[in-house]
Amino acid sequence: MTEATNSTSSSMSELIAFREPLRRRLVDLLAARGPCTVSTLAREVGAAVGSVSHHLRALEKAGFVEPAPELATDGRTSWWRLVDKTWSWSLEDFDAPADQHRARGAERLAVRHQGEMLRAWAARRDRCPETWRRAAFSTEVNTRATPAELADLLTRLDTTLDEWLGSITRDDDQEREPVVFFGYGFPFRP
Numbered sequence: 001m002t003e004a005t006n007s008t009s010s011s012m013s014e015l016i017a018f019r020e021p022l023r024r025r026l027v028d029l030l031a032a033r034g035p036c037t038v039s040t041l042a043r044e045v046g047a048a049v050g051s052v053s054h055h056l057r058a059l060e061k062a063g064f065v066e067p068a069p070e071l072a073t074d075g076r077t078s079w080w081r082l083v084d085k086t087w088s089w090s091l092e093d094f095d096a097p098a099d100q101h102r103a104r105g106a107e108r109l110a111v112r113h114q115g116e117m118l119r120a121w122a123a124r125r126d127r128c129p130e131t132w133r134r135a136a137f138s139t140e141v142n143t144r145a146t147p148a149e150l151a152d153l154l155t156r157l158d159t160t161l162d163e164w165l166g167s168i169t170r171d172d173d174q175e176r177e178p179v180v181f182f183g184y185g186f187p188f189r190p
């Protein structure tokens with residue numbers, strides 16, 4: 001993977017990339033398996049190779065994946081890898097009504113997808129090694145804050161996540177598992 005990047009000023013291409021369920025699945029597979037060929041990804045998701053190639057190019061344009069040509073053993077095989085990237089966005093990042101509509105759809109998909117990942121973890125947690133059960137966490141803070149203070153929290157979290165991604169040494173022969181962290185910050189009413 002390449003060096004971690006951070007995006008808090010979201011573009012519509014990033015949003016559209018994550019609004020599409022198949023693209024989300026491709027990102028998850030690349031996170032879980034590491035670099036893969038287009039044909040392997042197509043087989044995993046049950047889609048045509050051409051369709052998967054199209055979706056990978058959209059994800060590349062948004063900065064989520066990149067080609068890995070050094071892994072190809074011939075000129076016909078196309079390899080792709082995930083780019084380490086923290087990505088934060090808000091509905092308010094988008095002004096046009098059509099863009100806000102797309103953003104709301106992306107938000108619904110993200111909440112559903114993240115909920116599914118969390119439920120899947122809860123269902124398999126007891127079968128995981130103790131080291132992973134102890135490392136996994138849930139965190140929550142309830143307090144009073146201004147909009148500026150909440151925005152500051154996002155900035156600090158993105159900085160911390162970028163530093164953490166940059167600290168992971170991938171060539172040390174340690175066995176790693178795909179992990180996910182997601183969070184929301186918003187005003188709530190009990």
